[in-house]
Amino acid sequence: MSLILFCLKKLFTILKNEAFVLPSRVIVVFFFLFLLLLPLFTKDPYLLRIFTLTSIFAILAASWDLLSGFTGQMNFGHALFFGVGAYGAALLNRHASIPPWGTIPLSALGAVLAGLIIGIPCLRLRGTYLALTTLAFPIILMGLVFAFPDFTGGELGISGIARLARSRVADYYIAVVLMLGLCTIMWKITDSHTGIIFHAIREDELAVRAAGINTTRYKLLAFCLSGFFAGISGGLYAHFMRIAGPSTLEVSMSFQVVIWAIFGGIVTIYGPVGAVFVLFPLLEFLRFWQDYRTLMFACIVLFILLYMPDGLFRWMRDKIEKECPRCKIRNVAMRHTCRVCTAPLD
């Protein structure tokens, strides 16, 4: 009993002193609560379906940020990892009849392998060369998918895959909890020692190498990590939609990921996640004007970029928070002095 009380007290202290001091953290707490409590208020299958898909794509967008945002290895072929995850899960499920909890991690390992395979040639390239080369890989795989229709189902894809869970609500919880967990892990990775090296590689690779760090190994690690998370999202997608088709490998899929991530603001993890939660439901909402849907989407992206070229969520965060000039700790924008070192905020 006293243990529970202690834990509650500790939780309360953490919330009070760490979470509720900054508006952005309050928003994150409410975001978690909203997603976890949503099925209690509505059982609308359509709404739950949208949020499940949104969560799946949020993992994908965040994994792109881990590779391309943090490490600076511009990847235009992120659909490769997603497609390998989806096809891997589908093939394992159909031919080896492994249930979803087995196929998703296995297909994620397949995506890690894909990350290694494309990482090795790509290590020698940088910048725009890398971006344009990575674009090629999903297209090569798509050509193979079309060339062997007996094994991969060709244009129709592989259908009839086992469901993720029995009910819609269970599907929803699996996707949402995985999304929240994996994104937290990604955020923790970027905050760790490894994450700092990733940052440094983006800023100045030569300097990192001069500091005695094997940048090749870290870049490969970034490819593998990103591939792992994207593979999980691909596997979830295949089991949720119960089909793995060539649309998972399309160029537009790769571009979609880039749009989500840059729209939300790269090098943040929360930016891409938030952007998916804004843009994906928006696209569904625009279905009232079915014909104009993609056009409106493109125009919204274009016009928002004109005003917030650093990404939507970075812009919003800079509006509601200020960085202390002395101790670099963030404060609510309304404060006049820093909450830690009491230096005046300008």
Added chain:
Amino acid sequence: MNLIIDILISGLISGSVFALLAIGFSLIFGVARIVNIAHTAFYMVAAYCIYFATHKMGFHPVWGMVAAIVLVTLLGMLSYMIFINPIREHEGAVLIATIALAMAFQEIMLLKFTGTYLSVPSLVKGYLVILGVKVFYQQLLTFCLASLIMAVLWVLLMRTKLGLAIRSTAQDREVANLMGINEARVALITMGISVGLAALTGAVVVPLTIVEPHMWMHPLIMMMAVVVLGGLGSLKGSFIGAYILGFAEALVVFLAPMGAFLKGSVALSIMILVLLIRPEGLFGVSFEEER
């Protein structure tokens, strides 16, 4: 024998198309560091303009082409001024702005003309028989026009003052600015030339292809592969890379089983193999690292 001539013609034509597209793409990349994903979308818009002018307004195809090139060039410069110029310092934002532009063009065309496959009449009718293979005059014309355009472009870049300005801005923007070159204006003009090239390519190749809203995807991928294979910012590289990939595609289509599906894969695999040996492309100049 027939097969060889077929492969030769198909390779030469797709090679010329890729070369024209890739040169335009690497021009604007070199001068303004813009990765213009919408480049081939302009090519698609030009194709639709010609269709509209010839079928709906009853123009002669030649006038349709001229109108298409002028209109698309203006459209390209306008979209550069409105959407790209204000955010040029933010590389990522420029990137998705061009993707969004391409999507917007595709959707507008889809709304206006629906997704049906359209075709445009060829400029010259009839064919020539070479060693028992039909070679349409249109194919010859396309190839000759493409070569002519490349020659004109070479003269423009190497023999005029504007060309000098473009090349020097591509080499070093700051020093070019110090030499009294108006860098912003050069970028705008280069954007015009680049989009104009895309429109020209669309104009010369449109009678040979099907016009549909998604026709920009495949050339986009091949164009990027050509640019990387030849080396960014190298015109000679783009030229040779384009023909290598064009012939690779033609060979796979005519010789391999299921070739039509594999043509992209094989061409892109060649690109990756070359990059493994020469990371900066065939003729790439390794840029001084920008820090």
